[in-house]
């Protein structure tokens with residue numbers, strides 16, 4: 001991979017044009033501390049009109065400047081480089097400039113509307129900050145500094161997800177590494193609006209520029225500086241006493257009554273599913289077993305939808321280092337059963353299956369884009385059937401989730417039925433064809449099909465939030481009338497501001513519906529109430545984080561487990577505190593038993 005390195009006596013910064021022009025390393029010469037890597041600091045441009053319900057900013061998926069390759073436009077000097085990309089009539093330029101002597105990197109950003117209509121744009125930073133519970137740099141404190149005062153943003157030691165917004169108002173963000181006694185400051189100019197600390201399994205988003213409507217030919221500019229300084233004076237002494245530390249001193253009697261260990265009588269939802277993302281490298285079998293035994297089963301889940309890659313005899317080309325061995329999966333499914341839980345096999349098909357389309361580029365629906373395969377290619381059909389048959393042999397599941405989410409994204413170009421062969425049919429027929437072919441293979445094996453809902457939600461249910469209306473382009477949602485009614489629709493709505501009526505819509509058409517929630521406790525509570533009110537019998541918690549306690553949004557996992565068992569628990573004002581205590585205890589146990 002080609003990278004560009006800029007350096008001065010105080011620091012070194014590395015940029016990757018191939019990875020969306022992101023900063024992949026920022027090292028202080030004096031301390032040797034890597035402030036950005038091993039992950040990255042990305043600044044991208046979003047376009048569109050759909051907002052993220054939690055952060056209130058333009059939706060993350062908008063525009064494709066995130067992963068696109070940037071051209072190196074010009075190297076101004078050994079300490080400065082310009083990168084440029086253009087997409088759908090908007091050009092985005094980043095100039096990265098290093099100070100001659102000081103550890104200061106200046107990022108000058110410029111968006112130009114080259115199209116003939118107004119375009120809404122927003123610049124967003126996305127940090128895989130190398131600190132917090134998922135990394136070894138645990139003693140890095142996040143502070144918002146404004147007008148001489150510092151506000152500490154506390155992080156629990158275990159994984160969590162959260163979103164908090166702060167207007168910038170002349171402020172800066174300081175990341176103080178108290179172990180290394182060095183601070184990284186993020187200094188925005190007046191063209192930025194807010195820091196929204198949107199924490200998700202090690203990646204944080206923000207600061208954000210305001211949304212700008214650019215007229216044709218109009219330009220938006222903003223500048224952000226990354227500044228290193230010795231010391232951690234931003235950390236005021238009282239501020240370091242993080243909220244989560246004091247919770248460890250509660251008496252053990254109260255802890256024993258926490259959500260993780262509580263058992264209930266007749267549950268509101270008899271089927272309580274958790275979707276876990278596991279990989280052999282990130283979650284070894286023993287860690288996963290510990291998690292199932294000490295967190296998932298006690299939290300009241302009955303089904304585990306295990307998202308992982310498995311090394312298949314029939315298709316070794318799809319496997320990687322992270323793939324589990326068939327024997328490991330058999331050990332896990334047996335262990336889950338011994339705890340009274342059932343494993344739901346899951347394999348994403350059509351979209352989110354880049355292992356297939358990278359190993360077999362000839363199956364890409366749009367050449368060069370590994371995101372989507374071509375369902376009408378006969379080779380796809382053979383390959384998919386072989387994968388399913390072998391997975392069924394390994395998992396011995398009663399239920400198999402076939403994914404089918406986000407094949408195209410609301411507001412982005414259509415991806416269903418666009419290749420010359422697929423264009424012979426209507427987009428919704430192409431989508432239904434893929435589902436029906438897979439369903440037939442599973443049915444022959446006596447296995448029930450589950451799938452995600454977002455490609456099938458009708459426009460009338462998208463009045464409050466359009467973000468999961470992924471089947472609107474090409475009217476793909478019409479496939480709902482062409483697929484078997486014994487499919488379980490996992491209808492995901494993650495935030496309380498969303499419209500849940502799509503679940504009633506699926507129910508009315510004869511499908512079984514399993515509502516799916518994410519980390520938002522308000523979203524969990526509200527959707528569970530709705531699901532109960534329309535008589536649904538199952539709920540699913542999704543996590544979208546590595547299945548270990550340092551990444552998993554563990555408070556939300558416990559919270560959902562409790563609400564799924566007893567929907568009225570969502571009204572209990574103590575539930576938040578109970579799950580926090582339980583999460584803290586579990587973290588203590590996990591660090592003792594699993595962490596080296």
Ligand SMILES: [Zn+2]
Pocket residue numbers: 365373374375376377417418419420421422423
């Ligand atoms: Zn095709």
